[in-house]
Amino acid sequence: MELFYAYEVSGGVCFLDADESGHCVRVLRHRAGDPIDVIDGLGTLYHCTLVDDSPKGAQAQVLSSVPGFGAHPYHLTLGCCPTKNNDRFEWFVEKATELGVDDIVPLIGERSERRVYKTERAERIALSATKQSLKARIPAVWEPVSVKEFVQMADQVGHDGGPSVMPDTDRASLRLIAYCFEDDSAPRISIKEALAGFEGTSVTILIGPEGDFSPEEARLALANGYIPVHLGASRLRTETAAVTAVAAVYFRYMK
Amino acid sequence: MELFYAYEVSGGVCFLDADESGHCVRVLRHRAGDPIDVIDGLGTLYHCTLVDDSPKGAQAQVLSSVPGFGAHPYHLTLGCCPTKNNDRFEWFVEKATELGVDDIVPLIGERSERRVYKTERAERIALSATKQSLKARIPAVWEPVSVKEFVQMADQVGHDGGPSVMPDTDRASLRLIAYCFEDDSAPRISIKEALAGFEGTSVTILIGPEGDFSPEEARLALANGYIPVHLGASRLRTETAAVTAVAAVYFRYMK
Numbered sequence: 001m002e003l004f005y006a007y008e009v010s011g012g013v014c015f016l017d018a019d020e021s022g023h024c025v026r027v028l029r030h031r032a033g034d035p036i037d038v039i040d041g042l043g044t045l046y047h048c049t050l051v052d053d054s055p056k057g058a059q060a061q062v063l064s065s066v067p068g069f070g071a072h073p074y075h076l077t078l079g080c081c082p083t084k085n086n087d088r089f090e091w092f093v094e095k096a097t098e099l100g101v102d103d104i105v106p107l108i109g110e111r112s113e114r115r116v117y118k119t120e121r122a123e124r125i126a127l128s129a130t131k132q133s134l135k136a137r138i139p140a141v142w143e144p145v146s147v148k149e150f151v152q153m154a155d156q157v158g159h160d161g162g163p164s165v166m167p168d169t170d171r172a173s174l175r176l177i178a179y180c181f182e183d184d185s186a187p188r189i190s191i192k193e194a195l196a197g198f199e200g201t202s203v204t205i206l207i208g209p210e211g212d213f214s215p216e217e218a219r220l221a222l223a224n225g226y227i228p229v230h231l232g233a234s235r236l237r238t239e240t241a242a243v244t245a246v247a248a249v250y251f252r253y254m255k
Numbered sequence: 256m257e258l259f260y261a262y263e264v265s266g267g268v269c270f271l272d273a274d275e276s277g278h279c280v281r282v283l284r285h286r287a288g289d290p291i292d293v294i295d296g297l298g299t300l301y302h303c304t305l306v307d308d309s310p311k312g313a314q315a316q317v318l319s320s321v322p323g324f325g326a327h328p329y330h331l332t333l334g335c336c337p338t339k340n341n342d343r344f345e346w347f348v349e350k351a352t353e354l355g356v357d358d359i360v361p362l363i364g365e366r367s368e369r370r371v372y373k374t375e376r377a378e379r380i381a382l383s384a385t386k387q388s389l390k391a392r393i394p395a396v397w398e399p400v401s402v403k404e405f406v407q408m409a410d411q412v413g414h415d416g417g418p419s420v421m422p423d424t425d426r427a428s429l430r431l432i433a434y435c436f437e438d439d440s441a442p443r444i445s446i447k448e449a450l451a452g453f454e455g456t457s458v459t460i461l462i463g464p465e466g467d468f469s470p471e472e473a474r475l476a477l478a479n480g481y482i483p484v485h486l487g488a489s490r491l492r493t494e495t496a497a498v499t500a501v502a503a504v505y506f507r508y509m510k
């Protein structure tokens with residue numbers, strides 16, 4: 001099953017951009033009249049007929065739609081500090097998308113070596129992994145934000161409950177921060193235990209940089225309702241910790 | 256904490272090879288008299304004093320030892336068909352090592368595109384990930400073996416119970432095979448459910464190639480006591496499925 005992404009769906013027609021059109025028409029040699037499957041990136045799959053096989057801007061007529069195609073039964077926001085090695089963070093984006101994540105927030109910590117992050121490549125990887133893993137919703141890759149900003153902005157969202165540029169991490173959501181201070185004062189439980197005791201479906205998890213969160217960042221997160229958790233006995237790289245956290249949520253809601 | 260690997264430990268002395276010696280002496284500039292931590296790759300950490308700082312063949316005197324350093328409370332054998340793209344399989348080796356795996360068996364399936372696999376690079380990655388994640392036991396990367404051979408050899412091991420060149424997958428171990436036939440006849444349970452109902456600590460999991468196991472391979476595995484499982488609703492790449500399976504075991508035994 002091959003999925004194509006439509007940047008716009010209107011009037012029962014799916015519009016493919018140049019990349020998707022080229023892949024559909026040039027690479028896979030689809031022609032007008034062929035049945036193709038298209039996702040809108042927002043959660044809906046459309047069974048279509050290709051009506052315009054232009055390799056620059058193909059169009060497909062919607063026959064039927066499947067809302068919530070490939071959806072998972074939770075909303076996961078993963079805030080993670082980009083790694084020094086970009087490939088490692090992009091690998092996390094791919095694997096998290098395959099398993100199931102909704103919002104990816106590149107966090108800049110006080111101890112982050114990488115203080116700038118361009119989201120373009122991660123967005124392309126998220127799109128490709130979404131299609132490859134047969135899902136219709138592409139995870140949002142947010143613009144980088146500082147750890148302190150994020151834990152407080154997220155809190156603001158919770159207060160007014162209104163729409164926001166930041167992911168939904170309202171008061172109903174479980175907020176976890178994974179960190180590993182040597183001088184850890186706050187008692188930590190395992191992410192498994194934290195998730196097992198949670199009845200809701202909205203989860204936000206923060207993963208720090210190689211140098212970990214600063215005590216001040218951790219304090220601020222705890223003050224904003226984040227629960228300190230550990231990811232088990234193994235010492236994991238940042239990107240491994242992030243994917244392991246996504247897997248923990250994936251398993252928590254697995255039937 | 257920096258760990259060095261000793262290819263031999265005898266008479267209270269740890270012997271480092273050229274790579275490890277160069278890293279210890281040239282890169283990290285350790286000199287005779289410095290305290291260093293050495294692993295034997297079999298599970299024991301040795302607190303030592305560097306006594307010979309030759310960059311070609313350094314030696315360290317053992318002061319004390321920590322058996323089972325960084326050990327996990329289970330024995331996991333992961334049989335996985337190498338991916339077309341070698342990087343993806345090596346990535347799995349790194350992540351599985353960080354989380355905790357004991358034996359990695361490259362499997363050649365009837366539908367495997369990659370029919371030859373050289374283990375050298377994977378062994379280096381396993382060593383490096385073992386040190387990086389602060390463990391003393393390096394996972395064994397076995398020579399490639401066909402799926403049919405493995406499920407039957409493993410069975411033989413179970414029968415005589417004696418030592419073998421193949422990993423321990425005796426009758427006491429839980430055997431799982433993850434596959435996703437469209438025409439799936441055998442009823443599958445989730446890997447989470449299969450692990451939850453298991454009281455032992457020895458687990459063997461088989462992950463197929465991009466083209467999945469052949470019906471004959473699956474039949475033979477089931478005939479040899481393997482339980483068919485699924486890894487949840489998401490369609491995962493081979494290497495993602497393998498790491499997800501390792502994470503499932505990691506979480507199963509997490510306190």
